[in-house]
Amino acid sequence: MAKQPVISMRTDAKELSFDRPAASQIFGFIRDAIIGMELLPGQMISETALAQQFGVSRTPVREALIQLSNIGFVEVLPQRGTYVSKFSMDKILEARFIREALEVAVVGHLAINTDEVTRLEVVAACDKIIADQKVAAADDDALAFQNLDDNFHQTLAGFTHYARVASLIEAEKAHMDRVRSLSLHVSGQYKRILSQHASIIKAIKSGSAEKAAAAMSVHLKDVYNILEVIPQEHPEYFE
Amino acid sequence: MAKQPVISMRTDAKELSFDRPAASQIFGFIRDAIIGMELLPGQMISETALAQQFGVSRTPVREALIQLSNIGFVEVLPQRGTYVSKFSMDKILEARFIREALEVAVVGHLAINTDEVTRLEVVAACDKIIADQKVAAADDDALAFQNLDDNFHQTLAGFTHYARVASLIEAEKAHMDRVRSLSLHVSGQYKRILSQHASIIKAIKSGSAEKAAAAMSVHLKDVYNILEVIPQEHPEYFE
DNA sequence: ATCCTAACCCTTGCATACTAGTCGGTCAAC
DNA sequence: GTTGACCGACTAGTATGCAAGGGTTAGGAT
Numbered sequence: 001m002a003k004q005p006v007i008s009m010r011t012d013a014k015e016l017s018f019d020r021p022a023a024s025q026i027f028g029f030i031r032d033a034i035i036g037m038e039l040l041p042g043q044m045i046s047e048t049a050l051a052q053q054f055g056v057s058r059t060p061v062r063e064a065l066i067q068l069s070n071i072g073f074v075e076v077l078p079q080r081g082t083y084v085s086k087f088s089m090d091k092i093l094e095a096r097f098i099r100e101a102l103e104v105a106v107v108g109h110l111a112i113n114t115d116e117v118t119r120l121e122v123v124a125a126c127d128k129i130i131a132d133q134k135v136a137a138a139d140d141d142a143l144a145f146q147n148l149d150d151n152f153h154q155t156l157a158g159f160t161h162y163a164r165v166a167s168l169i170e171a172e173k174a175h176m177d178r179v180r181s182l183s184l185h186v187s188g189q190y191k192r193i194l195s196q197h198a199s200i201i202k203a204i205k206s207g208s209a210e211k212a213a214a215a216m217s218v219h220l221k222d223v224y225n226i227l228e229v230i231p232q233e234h235p236e237y238f239e
Numbered sequence: 240m241a242k243q244p245v246i247s248m249r250t251d252a253k254e255l256s257f258d259r260p261a262a263s264q265i266f267g268f269i270r271d272a273i274i275g276m277e278l279l280p281g282q283m284i285s286e287t288a289l290a291q292q293f294g295v296s297r298t299p300v301r302e303a304l305i306q307l308s309n310i311g312f313v314e315v316l317p318q319r320g321t322y323v324s325k326f327s328m329d330k331i332l333e334a335r336f337i338r339e340a341l342e343v344a345v346v347g348h349l350a351i352n353t354d355e356v357t358r359l360e361v362v363a364a365c366d367k368i369i370a371d372q373k374v375a376a377a378d379d380d381a382l383a384f385q386n387l388d389d390n391f392h393q394t395l396a397g398f399t400h401y402a403r404v405a406s407l408i409e410a411e412k413a414h415m416d417r418v419r420s421l422s423l424h425v426s427g428q429y430k431r432i433l434s435q436h437a438s439i440i441k442a443i444k445s446g447s448a449e450k451a452a453a454a455m456s457v458h459l460k461d462v463y464n465i466l467e468v469i470p471q472e473h474p475e476y477f478e
Numbered sequence: 479a480t481c482c483t484a485a486c487c488c489t490t491g492c493a494t495a496c497t498a499g500t501c502g503g504t505c506a507a508c
Numbered sequence: 509g510t511t512g513a514c515c516g517a518c519t520a521g522t523a524t525g526c527a528a529g530g531g532t533t534a535g536g537a538t
Contacts, residue, residue, distance in 0.1 A: 021490095021492095046519085047519085047520075048519090057493045058493085059491080059492055059494090060492065060493095062520080062521090063305060066302065067309070070306070070309060076520075078260070078500095078519085078520055078521075079498075079499040079500055079501095079520055079521085080499085080500060080519060080520080081500095081520080082520080090400075094403055097348070098404060101344030101345075104344070105340030109336070161329075162332075162336055164333055165333065260520090260521070261521080262522090285489085286489085286490075295522075296522060296524065297490095297523085298521080298522055298523065298524090299522065299523095301490080301491090302521095316490085317490055317529080318489055318490055318528075319488090319490080319529090319530060319531080320488085320489055320490080321489090479538105481536105482535105482536090482537080482538095483534105483535090483536085484535090484536100485535100486533085486534095487532080488531080488532095489528100489530075489531095490527105490528090490529090491526105491527085491529105492526085492527075494525080494526100495523080495524080496522085496523075496524100497521080497523095498520090498521080498522100499518105499520085499521100500517105500520100501516105502516095502517090503514100503516090504516100505512100505513090505514085506512090506514100507512085508509105508511080
């Protein structure tokens with residue numbers, strides 16, 4: 001009946017739970033697949049195929065894809081198709097700019113616009129994360145180290161109580177993580193990243209907004225520098 | 240046939256052009272209506288009513304409303320309805336925080352990471368806008384002054400060539416403009432705003448990132464201070 | 479009069495069908 | 509061999525109908 005052999009009908013059929021909107025769940029699945037490079041930059045995404053895989057109609061899939069295009073993960077070309085976004089140096093630099101602007105403001109805010117009790121809470125929470133990161137570094141567990149890095153930056157943003165700031169930072173970081181997953185030089189960077197994290201916390205503890213901002217700025221510039229070799233290694237994913 | 244008397248079938252029927260997706264056009268119309276306070280905070284929005292007014296089906300209207308909920312202009316409650324977002328001091332402060340972070344970074348970037356030719360272009364473009372604003376202030380034309388203010392900030396962001404930065408700033412500013420439209424004290428502020436704008440440009444011209452950032456920070460804090468009286472004047476729009 | 483219940487109407491979420499635009503291949507004309 | 513019209517198989521955009529759940533209200537029992 002179907003012209004397509006429907007070979008992979010169940011290949012990666014994900015189970016959707018019933019207590020949450022399907023569109024939102026599908027959004028999460030596809031986003032994770034893109035970050036995890038299961039869906040490759042430039043690859044076409046078929047609304048109908050996804051609808052079959054998830055066992056739903058095109059409508060929720062379509063709504064998920066629109067959301068993904070908002071955060072720059074896919075591009076939808078009317079009447080032509082929907083494609084996983086390729087990387088571009090411009091977009092990476094822009095993501096770094098936005099993230100640096102926000103995170104610098106966050107640590108500056110935490111350093112001066114909070115009482116000492118809160119500041120100590122921040123320091124305690126982040127010191128714990130740094131300690132865990134040292135363990136992950138000793139074990140050479142890049143994935144755990146990565147997750148703790150996420151945790152570190154989200155914890156800082158979380159203490160501002162600005163929920164959207166945290167989610168913006170997370171979104172910008174996700175773009176970087178997608179690119180970074182192409183390269184695994186990370187393990188060589190443990191020590192530098194750890195000492196940079198420590199500098200940021202030290203500055204917040206001392207109540208110096210300038211030092212905190214400067215430390216965060218140094219950290220992010222350094223982290224993004226790792227990405228500069230990737231376009232040559234994987235030109236097929238860039239545009 | 241219809242249970243509704245269809246009284247206002249044509250009340251504000253907008254014409255949609257055929258060369259662009261309906262959903263995107265409807266998004267623009269509703270967003271402008273919300274900024275212009277034609278749709279009031281807390282007011283319910285009916286998908287079906289809007290579909291009738293625009294002469295389309297619910298689908299594109301629905302997609303437009305989802306987009307609007309992403310930028311925080313409406314809230315959609317499943318099975319209950321879609322409502323224009325009310326204001327809240329928390330959200331206003333957060334919008335200010337994000338905007339300040341980005342705009343401070345923008346002027347800092349322009350002050351140091353550009354060659355002198357570009358910097359002179361920035362200064363020239365902004366000086367022109369400031370001159371126009373002086374005229375608008377002399378005429379007491381608040382609307383023109385407002386539009387030029389938009390222009391000023393968008394021009395600065397535009398020179399970074401980071402398109403998403405500009406659009407993020409615009410989005411955050413839109414939230415403020417919506418609140419500000421409740422109050423028309425603006426006319427008393429012309430002189431201060433003008434001199435603040437001039438300070439920002441002067442700092443960029445001198446190539447001092449610190450001074451430029453500080454000047455922008457002062458400006459934005461001052462502008463948002465105007466909003467602090469509004470919750471008392473219009474508690475019905477706040478939550 | 480008060481409380482509980484059930485029917486109804488409204489909402490958004492999803493499914494399905496249809497429209498129109500684009501790509502790719504085939505085949506005829508030159 | 510090259511070009512161009514045509515046709516079929518895709519695509520996203522839109523229309524419409526149905527399902528599921530919350531809110532309100534009328535009506536009956538107490």
